[in-house]
Each structure stands twice: as C-alpha cells, then as structure tokens.
Amino acid sequence: MNLYFSTIALAMPSWMESIKQDFYISFISNDRYIVFAKGLLMTLRLTFFAAIFGIIFGVLFALMKLSRTKKGKRTVFSVFASIYIDVIRGTPAVLQLLILYFAVLPATASKELAAVIAFSINSSAYVAEIVRAGIQAVDHGQTEAGRSLGLSQRQTMTYIVIPQAMKNILPALVNEFIVLLKETAVAGYIGVMDLTKVSDFVVSRTFIAFMPLIGTAVIYFTIVKILSFFLGKLERRLRQSDSR
Amino acid sequence: MIRVENLTKNFGSLEVLKGINYEIKKGEKIVVVGPSGSGKSTFLRCLNLLEKPTSGKVWFEDQLITDPKVNIDKIRTQVGMVFQQFNLFNNLKVLDNITLAPVKLKLQTKEEAQENAMRLLERVGLSDKAYAYPSQLSGGQKQRIAIVRSLAMNPKVMLFDEPTSALDPEMVGEVLYVMRELAESGMTMFVVTHEMGFAREVATRVVFMDEGQIVEEKTPDEFFTNPESPRLRDFLARVL
Numbered sequence: 001m002n003l004y005f006s007t008i009a010l011a012m013p014s015w016m017e018s019i020k021q022d023f024y025i026s027f028i029s030n031d032r033y034i035v036f037a038k039g040l041l042m043t044l045r046l047t048f049f050a051a052i053f054g055i056i057f058g059v060l061f062a063l064m065k066l067s068r069t070k071k072g073k074r075t076v077f078s079v080f081a082s083i084y085i086d087v088i089r090g091t092p093a094v095l096q097l098l099i100l101y102f103a104v105l106p107a108t109a110s111k112e113l114a115a116v117i118a119f120s121i122n123s124s125a126y127v128a129e130i131v132r133a134g135i136q137a138v139d140h141g142q143t144e145a146g147r148s149l150g151l152s153q154r155q156t157m158t159y160i161v162i163p164q165a166m167k168n169i170l171p172a173l174v175n176e177f178i179v180l181l182k183e184t185a186v187a188g189y190i191g192v193m194d195l196t197k198v199s200d201f202v203v204s205r206t207f208i209a210f211m212p213l214i215g216t217a218v219i220y221f222t223i224v225k226i227l228s229f230f231l232g233k234l235e236r237r238l239r240q241s242d243s244r
Numbered sequence: 245m246i247r248v249e250n251l252t253k254n255f256g257s258l259e260v261l262k263g264i265n266y267e268i269k270k271g272e273k274i275v276v277v278g279p280s281g282s283g284k285s286t287f288l289r290c291l292n293l294l295e296k297p298t299s300g301k302v303w304f305e306d307q308l309i310t311d312p313k314v315n316i317d318k319i320r321t322q323v324g325m326v327f328q329q330f331n332l333f334n335n336l337k338v339l340d341n342i343t344l345a346p347v348k349l350k351l352q353t354k355e356e357a358q359e360n361a362m363r364l365l366e367r368v369g370l371s372d373k374a375y376a377y378p379s380q381l382s383g384g385q386k387q388r389i390a391i392v393r394s395l396a397m398n399p400k401v402m403l404f405d406e407p408t409s410a411l412d413p414e415m416v417g418e419v420l421y422v423m424r425e426l427a428e429s430g431m432t433m434f435v436v437t438h439e440m441g442f443a444r445e446v447a448t449r450v451v452f453m454d455e456g457q458i459v460e461e462k463t464p465d466e467f468f469t470n471p472e473s474p475r476l477r478d479f480l481a482r483v484l
C-alpha cells in the first residue's frame with residue numbers, strides 16, 4: 001500500500017516535467033513563438049480583409065438579388081446573383097480556394113492574395129443571404145409608406161429600410177465573421193502560413209502533436225470568445241433601443 | 245380630380261376588381277364601404293398605383309398616371325395616403341417621420357418643414373411627442389401622426405385605407421375627430437372604412453362595393469335610408 005502511493009508521488013513530477021518540456025519545445029525553442037505569432041497575424045489578416053470585401057460584395061449581391069424591373073420581374077442581375085450565391089454556398093470553401101489558386105489565378109499570384117480573394121468570394125455569398133434576409137424582414141408597409149409619400153425606391157431603401165435592416169443584420173454578420181475566422185484554417189492547403197499551418201509545421205518538426213495542436217486550438221478559442229463577448233454586448237445594445 | 249376608367253385588378257387567377265368607373269371631384273369626401281374581400285382597399289391602392297392595375301386607366305387631374313412614362317413619384321407627392329397599420333418609420337423620431345419626405349424631395353427647407361410639422365402636430369394635439377419614437381406611442385397617436393405626415397406634403401387629396409381598423413376601440417374616436425376636422429377644412433378625401441357613423445356624417449357620397457364592383461352610390465342620407473340593391477340591404481342589415 002505504502003509502496004503504491006509513493007510510486008504515484010514520484011510519478012507526478014515527471015508527468016508534469018514532460019508537459020513542461022513539450023511546451024518548451026513546441027512554443028519557446030527555436031523562437032517558435034514568433035512563428036506562431038506570425039501565423040496568428042496571418043489568420044487575422046486573412047479574416048479582416050475577407051470580412052471587409054465580404055461585406056462590400058455581400059451587400060452588392062444582396063441588392064442585386066432583390067432588384068426588380070418596373071414590372072416587378074427579376075432583373076438579369078438578380079438571376080446572376082442568385083446563381084452566384086447558390087454555387088458558392090453549394091461547394092466547399094477549400095475547393096474554391098484550390099480552384100482559384102491552382103486553376104484560375106496565374107502561377108505567379110501570391111498565396112496570401114489568392115486566399116483573401118477566395119475567402120472574400122466565399123464570405124460574400126453568405127453575407128449576401130444575411131443582408132437579403134435582413135432587408136426582407138423589414139415590414140413591407142415601411143416601403144409602401146415611403147413610396148406613397150413620393151420617395152423613390154432608392155430613397156426609401158436608403159433612409160428607411162436599410163437603417164432598420166442593419167439591426168437585424170448586425171448580430172448575424174458578426175457571427176459570420178466568427179465562422180470566417182475558423183474557416184481561414186484551410187489556407188494551409190495552398191501553403192499560406194496561417195495559424196493552423198504553423199501548428200502543423202511545428203508538429204512535423206518536433207514530432208510532438210498534442211501540445212502545438214491543443215495550444216493552437218486554445219488560441220482560436222480565445223479569439224472567438226473575445227468576438228462573442230463583443231457580439232453579446234452589441235446584441236444587448238440593439239435590444240435596448242427596441243424598448244426606448 | 246381623380247378619374248378611373250374600366251379599372252381591373254387580378255391577383256393570379258383571382259379577379260379582385262372587375263371594371264370600375266369612377267370620378268372623385270375636388271372637395272368631395274367619398275366613403276367606400278363593403279364586405280371584406282370586396283376589393284375596396286385594392287381600389288384605393290390603385291389610385292396612387294401602390295397596386296398596379298391589370299388594365300384600365302387612372303387620371304390624376306389631367307394626367308394619365310397609368311401611362312408607364314409618367315413619373316409616379318411626382319404624382320404621389322400630391323396624393324396623401326394613410327394606412328391601416330400606420331406604417332410610421334420605426335427608425336425615425338416623430339418629427340423626422342414628418343419632415344423626411346418634404347426635405348429629401350426638396351419641397352421644403354429643413355427649417356420650413358420642421359416649423360410646418362410642429363404646427364400640424366399642434367393641430368392634432370401631439371406637439372409634445374415630436375421627439376418620441378413610434379414605439380413609444382399608442383395606436384391612436386401613431387395614426388394621427390401618420391395623417392400629419394401625409395398632410396405635411398400639402399397633398400391635393402387624401403386616401404384613407406381603413407384608418408381605424410387596427411385601433412383599440414377607445415382610440416377610434418380621436419382619429420375620426422382629426423379626419424372630421426380635415427374634412428371640414430375642405431380637403432378632398434377618399435376613405436375606405438367600416439365606420440358607418442363617419443360615412444353618415446362626413447361623406448358627400450357613399451359607395452358600396454361588392455365582389456370587385458361598385459354596386460351602389462348615393463348621398464349618405466339616401467344610402468342608409470333608401471338602399472336599392474338587395475346586396476346593400478343585406479350588408480346594412482348586418483353592420484347596423
């Protein structure tokens with residue numbers, strides 16, 4: 001009995017010791033923390049630019065999809081936007097990235113640029129659906145009231161519908177960017193050194209899998225948590241203005 | 245002022261209006277009544293082309309507004325409309341609800357529009373609500389402000405699409421009061437409603453619609469005391 005306990009007591013430090021050592025090898029030695037920091041920066045940069053272009057083109061595609069002729073029929077733009085959104089949402093993001101980098105862009109194109117374009121295209125389709133739903137959720141009576149006063153379709157959208165739609169859209173949009181952040185992890189497929197690729201690289205160099213992978217997961221999780229925190233704050237503020 | 249000729253409207257295979265001919269003259273107060281589904285709201289909505297007629301012609305003053313070349317936005321600035329659901333702009337304060345259209349359409353300067361809005365709000369007894377949001381108002385207050393919003397454009401005619409139907413009973417009176425005052429001031433009005441008392445007291449002519457057609461049209465006295473068609477008699481027996 002005594003012997004049993006003393007064995008555990010002796011085993012504990014060595015167990016902790018090995019974790020400490022793994023951590024040191026994975027993150028500290030050979031300045032690996034700098035590699036991780038660079039990977040994180042790349043991930044954030046991809047997410048940031050893809051989010052910006054995703055919003056710009058997403059709004060554009062949403063407006064295109066909603067556009068109607070004077071007779072109330074769908075325009076050519078509307079049909080085009082629908083097909084675009086359908087195709088992008090119906091195929092894997094990784095595949096879109098591979099097609100863009102290996103089959104569409106010239107061989108000289110930078111990997112990072114290819115990744116930004118691919119994620120922008122992918123995100124714009126999802127953002128377009130969020131924006132479209134947000135605009136359509138605004139009561140049609142608001143549009144009718146605007147038009148009945150002599151405001152044009154465009155003025156009614158600008159001053160009445162879109163400001164109200166923003167309220168419906170914002171939370172879903174932030175959520176989309178959380179998804180986008182995690183989706184950039186596939187950038188490694190074309191050799192971009194983002195956070196996930198860095199962890200993969202460290203695994204292959206150190207032959208330690210657990211520590212770098214779990215560490216990377218913790219980094220993603222922390223960023224997502226920070227974003228979610230601000231999302232929660234935003235939602236509470238939007239709800240407040242409902243009962244003002 | 246407004247004239248319609250052979251107006252028809254179909255929703256899919258459903259014929260809602262089956263050839264309406266009518267003329268509204270300046271200063272008249274037309275009240276349209278009829279069972280639900282009779283096409284009265286659709287008729288009203290065709291007058292400012294919020295609903296596009298399937299066929300037929302609509303004139304405003306001397307302009308054929310069903311002509312696709314006509315700038316309908318310009319016509320609509322002269323035709324006020326009040327909705328059953330009020331449709332105040334939820335994102336704007338009361339004052340901005342009223343001044344948005346006249347200012348953005350460059351009909352009035354911001355100062356003029358605000359002055360005008362305050363004067364109109366005073367008239368309906370709501371000047372203390374100028375800086376409130378629609379969500380802070382009761383239904384009756386919302387509808388009075390919706391009326392003010394239309395009046396701020398200085399329209400030549402006002403269309404009312406069941407303005408009291410979405411209100412709690414105790415708020416109907418305040419809205420009808422404003423409409424009565426408006427009628428007395430000489431405004432040309434076209435009102436779809438279920439308020440028979442209003443029809444009797446304010447209308448110059450009362451129109452009965454059923455199944456997409458105008459069945460009968462009379463002065464209010466004649467309308468209520470001497471209905472001719474069996475359908476109108478039947479209707480009056482049920483609502484009075």
